[in-house]
Each structure stands twice: as C-alpha cells, then as structure tokens.
Amino acid sequence: MAKYNICAIFAILFMVSGVIMTLEGAVDPIKENNCEGKMDTNCVLEVFGSIFKNGTVTQHCCQELIALGQVCHYAYVNRALQLPEFKNENSSIILAKAKQSWDTCYSVSPTPSP
Ligand SMILES: *[C@@H]1O[C@H](CO)[C@@H](O)[C@H](O)[C@H]1NC(C)=O
Numbered sequence: 499m500a501k502y503n504i505c506a507i508f509a510i511l512f513m514v515s516g517v518i519m520t521l522e523g524a525v526d527p528i529k530e531n532n533c534e535g536k537m538d539t540n541c542v543l544e545v546f547g548s549i550f551k552n553g554t555v556t557q558h559c560c561q562e563l564i565a566l567g568q569v570c571h572y573a574y575v576n577r578a579l580q581l582p583e584f585k586n587e588n589s590s591i592i593l594a595k596a597k598q599s600w601d602t603c604y605s606v607s608p609t610p611s612p
C-alpha cells in the first residue's frame with residue numbers, strides 16, 4: 499500500500515473545497531451539511547491518518563469527531579476518495595476503516611452526541 503505525505507492530505511482537504519462540486523455538478527455534502535471548520539486541523543489529520551495510514555486517534559480528537567457527526571465524517575472520506583491521490587485506493591477498504599475509526603472513537607467518547 500502506498501504511503502501518503504500527511505501534508506498532501508492537508509493541502510487536499512483545505513484547498514480543493516468546492517472543486518469536486520464544480521466538476522461533477524453535484525451538491526457538495528461537506529458544504530450542504532455545514533461540516534467545514536468544525537474540527538481542529540490536527541484532529542482532521544489524525545482521523546485521516548487513522549484511515550489512510552493506520553494511525554491512531556487521541557481521545558481529544560475522537561470527541562471532536564463524534565461532535566462533528568457521522569454524516570460529516572463520511573462526507574470527508576468520500577471527498578478524499580474522489581481525489582486523484584486516492585482514486586486507486588480500494589474504497590470498500592477505506593470506508594470500512596472509516597467506520598472502524600468512527601466506532602472506536604464512539605466507544606471511547608464519554609459524551610456521544612446524537
Ligand atoms: C494497515 O494495516 C493493515 C492491517 O494491519 C495492513 O494490511 C496495511 O498494509 C496497513 N497499511 C499501511 C499504510 O500501513
């Protein structure tokens with residue numbers, strides 16, 4: 499499995515906002531669900547690291563992830579999968595890892611929001 503520069507992920511997430519929507523003419527679920535700017539940048543990187551690079555997510559960032567919500571979590575993962583850098587990834591594996599990260603965070607988060 500290829501290794502990704504974490505800075506590239508950062509750049510992708512924060513600089514291509516809106517590009518997918520323009521290209522595909524679809525509603526951007528990240529904008530539609532008001533997902534932007536709800537998590538610390540370092541937590542975004544931790545969560546993506548856990549999905550794409552087998553990293554771990556700290557409890558602090560897990561709480562932010564749960565607060566962000568599952569819809570936004572998957573919206574970000576799906577956006578990443580549409581990018582050229584990740585289009586060769588097996589999306590069923592990535593989505594399974596995204597679910598795993600969510601479930602792990604959900605189980606360690608003391609105050610899960612509905
Ligand atoms: C992540 O872990 C899985 C299972 O332990 C392994 O198959 C995979 O190669 C690892 N990926 C990376 C990027 O280290």
Ligand SMILES: *[C@@H]1O[C@H](CO)[C@@H](O)[C@H](O)[C@H]1NC(C)=O
Pocket residue numbers: 588589590591
């Ligand atoms: C993706 O992974 C799943 C589960 O390991 C496998 O069944 C499927 O064939 C893979 N798809 C591709 C395109 O490699």
